[in-house]
Amino acid sequence: MSDKYIISYGRFIVRWRWIVAFLCLLLAGLVGAGVTKLGFNTDYRIFFGPDNPQLATQDDLEANYSKVDLVTIGLYSSEKSVFSRQMLGIIKDVTEQAWTFPAVSRVDSLTNFQHTEAEGDDLYVDDLVRDAADLTDADLEKIRAIALNEPSLVNRLVSEDGRTTQIMVTVQPADTQPDTLKKIVAPIRAMAAQIEKDHPDVEVALSGTVVMSLSMSEASEADSETLIPVMFAVIALTLLIFLRSVSGMVISMVVVFSSVLFALGLTGHYGFYLNVASAASPVIIVTIAVADTIHLLATFYVHMRRGMAKKDAVVESLRINFQPVFITSVTTAIGFLSLNFNDSPPFNHLGNISAIGVFAAWFFAITLLPSLLAILPTGPLGETRREHIVLENYVEWVIERRNTILVGMIVSCVAVAAFIPRLEYYDNFISFFSKNVEFRKDSEFMLDNLVGPYTMELSVSSGEEGGIANPDYMKQLQEFTDWLEAQPEVVHVFSIVDVMKRLNKNMHGDDPAWYKLPEERNLAAQYLLLYEMSLPYGLDLNNQIDIGKSATRVTASLGDVNTTDMKALTERTREWFDARQGEGRIMTPGGTSPGIIFAYLTRRTFDSMMVGTGVAFVLISLCLVAALRSFRLGLISIVPNVLPAVAAFGLWAIIDGRLGIFASAVTATALGLIVDCTVHFLSKYRRGSLEKGLGPEDSVRYAFAMVGSPLWISSLVLICGFVTLGFSDYLINAKMGLLTALIIAVALVTDFLLLPTILLFVDKKGSKKDANA
Template sequence: MVQSDAFDKHIGRYADLIIRQRWWVMLAAIAASFLLASGMRFIGFDNDYRVFFSKDNPHLKAFEEQQRTYTKNDNILFTITPNNGNVFTPETLAAIEQVTEEAWLMPFALRVDSVSNFQYSHASGDELIVEDLVSNGADFSPAQLQHTREVALSEPFLVGQLINREASVTAVNITFQMPEKSMDETPQAVAAARQLKDKIEQAYPVTVNLSGVVMLSNAFFESSMNDMATLIPAMYLIIILVTFALVRSVGATLSTVLVIFLSMLGAMGAAGFAGIKITPPSSSATTIIMTLAVADSIHFLVSMFAGMRKGMSRHDAIRYSIKINMAPIFLTSVTTAVGFLSMNFSDAPPFHDLGNITAFGVMLAFALSVTLLPAMMAIIPVKASASQSRFGNWMEALGEFVLARRKPIFYISSLAALALAAAIPLNTFDDNFVGYFDKSVEFRTDTDYINDNLTGIYQVQFSLSAGEDYGVSDPEFLNTVNGFVEWYRSQPEVTHVNSFTDTFKRINKNMHGDDAAYYGLPKEKELAAQYLLLYELSLPEGLDLNNQMDIGKSSTQVIVTLKDMPSSKIAAVGERGRNWLLQNSSLESYGVGPAVMFAYISETNMKSMLFGTFVAVIIISILITLALRNVRIGAISLIPNLLPLAAAFGLWGVLVGEVNVAVSMVSGMALGIVVDDSVHFLSKYLRARNNEGMGVEDAIRYAFSTVGVAIVVTSIILIAGFSVLAQSSFGMNSGMAILTAIAITMALVLDFFLLPVLLLKLDKTTLNETAKEESPVEQTTQAEVIA
């Protein structure tokens, strides 16, 4: 196929301008990039787990409404394990008391609950006594220690939440009220908690573990920082090694690294100007941009050095490379950007940011690859190696192999891909926000320990309304709540249920001389209201009932704590509770909480992304068809572009089987990447058919020999880049990266094996017909690579 004379003239003039004004072009490109990069000063980090949910998310709305009614549950669970395995010793009780006292002084602390300050109520004659369960525990006698142990292990509020049944592990729960005015509020609270942890471990024979919602939010932040500090240098090393191995030129390699570096800086600066806050998913944009940006430079350099080996001067080779690469790398950059922009269909805002930042970075990389890179190549006196790369010979041999064995290759490749695609139903939608972090992250190991030895971190919270002020004292309402609580306690997934009905029972017993026969709910509303008022007036400051009742005493909160389990089961447990209420009472309530929000996000996000991917497929297919100017070839290209994604998800179903919110993003993102290879292969194929007058087989040989090496090298870099990202300590990023690397690998295999065979079978056009369907997207010999 022949490009139009007008297009050639425009590109030729552009190339002449770049070479003639090379110094100014280089300086302008660098200056513009650094101007964009200056926006990085506006970048902030959002370490709140709520960032994963849009403001319109119904589960987030319900949770925030409940948090406005009751005390917030943003907490740090300070778990204490005595070395001797017994909580009820003077030393351990002293440690608990010290943590409890000093926790009140932590930044933004609102409430502290522990075994020591548990409000133990008991009768003294006709008087109700409410006091701390432990006071000066370091001086307790053996009899006092035994009494404290018996009381603690008989209290439903404590057992399974702040102490385990073996009395070998206990916890102090610190609730925070963050002002939400500064991004360093969470780090401040975490730093104070860690400082207290170190202090206690040095002073007492105990081990301290930290978990809770505040630690979760901080783990998101620290994981992002760790990834940016470790993965980016690793990615640069891979790019330098692979690029130098390909071009064997220090100047060309360093120029490529500069293009990548400026693309990354410019994209992050643009994010700063746009007011985007960095989150763990969007922090991976840096690594992804670096990975994708190198492809444009590779194609430009391979063509330039190929021209120089043919005898062209360096400047002529630059003109030649710009002319033949401008259209295809523009098309592949646009299709890649479209794929990432499809992430805006996600229900998780951080992935909008990841898609937008990366799309901008990809287009910036294209701009720098056709401005800065050729300008630098015109300045730096690079030379082409005289030797032909053996990889080029391997590509020619591979082309002959495919042509000679077209039938078995067709059946094996297509059946294997379809068989893998058939395994897609093995995937289930699930999320585990503790499992997002690998075991190198302290939050993960501490939380696993707490799940195994004390209590769960996953909670489902219900707000039950009596329908009137002070209605929580109504015996009928209390009996309904109690039935709900006892039903939940009988469920195998539940480790603890926190409800004020237990306190009502205890007060009723206290008011009858601590007679165990009266451990039950009051039978009269007025009596219950009096008990409630008397108890509330006896509570110290900071330990009010706002975490269990609203101010008007019209509703109460029931908190169900669950064992470690997949999010899909958390959603099911919450739904069972709602159904119990509907079937056994007139009450209606939905379970809310972070665990519930994460439980629903994967499935809803996948549905959104299926539509987003469909839109991306339509747009990308139209772009490819228009660029190639061949409807038949455009239709053929859909097969090697879509089948790798289906096969990758099928293989994921076989190997992993769990699709979380990040993995569900891969379809649209990877689509934009995998089309690049087929675009380059098909553009060379059509050039051979149209311009060189070749038949189908010779055109396939031509495509293999001219663009094969560049496709392999760019695919290797992409796979390597996403493999580096797969080392992230944050599971969302690593899972997304692994599946994307699998999809790119599948695409490389199918582009080299299935696509040529499909062309043999389906491209029945004559040479004259093909010549009429010219394409502006073409390259020339690119696989004549330097050894």
């Protein structure tokens, strides 16, 4: 758009300022009303797309067996063994209470373990513990001996040292809305608190996928209640300090609030849900909206100080900044929209909501902001001579030492980038939360004392109805479970093999010599039928055997593993089955579990975002070439747009050393943001060169004079906004915020040091001509 049309537009806004302001606020209010329709999805499954193969495997497994949605209740006494009357009584009470909680379909514990014994020719099946208070010392010792010698219990429901136990509560919630999950978890938390109050020596730890999903919602709620208000306060204070104008700060915050309200309201009107990732979008929108307003306000105040009339200063600010603000909005939106390439839907939602917010911020910045500037009292601010002198001295220092700075920056970037190969992919869903979150503390406690929430689930098929009773199938299944149990990541393996061996021993007078698999198919089928008929309601074998008795479920409980460990175990498991194709009946579609799905998702998101970031980079570069109307400047802009991300990842390798799912969204997000500085600086450099007829050195001086302060102030606001995310208890958002802030900080250094020296180096011939003139 030519300056003529922008000036006409600016005069229109100034003339009809009251109507424009009213219509903008009305639009923000009407669209923002959709906020009341916003829901929140806490289900961890939202992280996985519909085509995720590991999720498909888990869905099939849950369809054939019971669900994997659990609440685990860990109990530990610092003074007593699990096999004391007090602890067994607590376990019994918890087990019975758990059955009364909402959506509970199964409860497995040490006390209701279905112990089998032979009584003559009969099979006796009953709870391991009936009435803890009436147990004699001999009874306690017998229970201890049974439990610690039962493979189905040790390292699953009770620790080897007999100090820690857990009750596994399987739930089938109607949905995964926060209110539904709270109704399930709240009574369990109340019970845990009462136990710790009544028994000071007993610690209760709550974990499981249901608690994890609810903890995601609670972390987001905590962010909304604390981080967002704090961020608004910090940004308002920052604007007040650097703009030195109450009205300027108020105008900026009105634009910011309107942008956030519009984006979230539109999201609500379309019926979308927020999630733990997209809940960070308000923070992102706020920082971007502030960056837009700063450039317009700073230019406005510069011209007011130079004696320009208020309305003319509004128009001039629009004329100078209209194109750069539009281009930065487009490039930022491209960066966020490229998150649609991400294989994880929550990051798609984050990108789309943020992109809406970007365009809302641009719209309100060129409509609402100038109209409010024309309405509210905004007298000229006194120029701070010290700031002006510091900036002038800095520019002269850069020009004078251009070659040293250029070489130093290139060497520094290469040196820091050399650390990138040290980065490792590392994720586990416990580490998604800060150490302040009870879910993480309780899960880590259970990992240290018994077993954590990490598992690998497999459905192992026999290939025929009733085939699990086939001795060949059982033999191969035992070979697999023995191999699986020997893997370094595995703490316990739960399978039907242990049940069949125990039943075979029972049916042979409890003779230990018969603790082995039945050798005849009919006997195995009879034993299994007899056992199933003896089991009480809710404790059947549906969690281990499918309806057609053609396949069984194997659950490997894992230790303190990360995504790399889980992927390695899953691949070795696949190789084990592949190596035995054609040797028998045993087969599996592969291992799955929430942890394993996350393990594969981390790499999948990186691979998908390599494409997304590449597309964003190409589109942004083309936008810059078109906007600057200079292929040369477009090529130059690539350097300060790429180097910050490269250098920041190198610094992250030094600071943290680990990349998780959070990093997959960072580069594309930051790419659109760091272009802001580059566009504003290059546009002013080009304006100085073409409009003012200045040489390279004077064009650099002009660019710094026009946008030096706004650039570092807007960058500071962006950094503050993303650093605020770093205080989130949900560490995916926290680390994404910190790494993005690091990239923006490096981009600020790059634009203040490297970009002007590159321009001076490329245009040095022009500089020499100016010097000789």
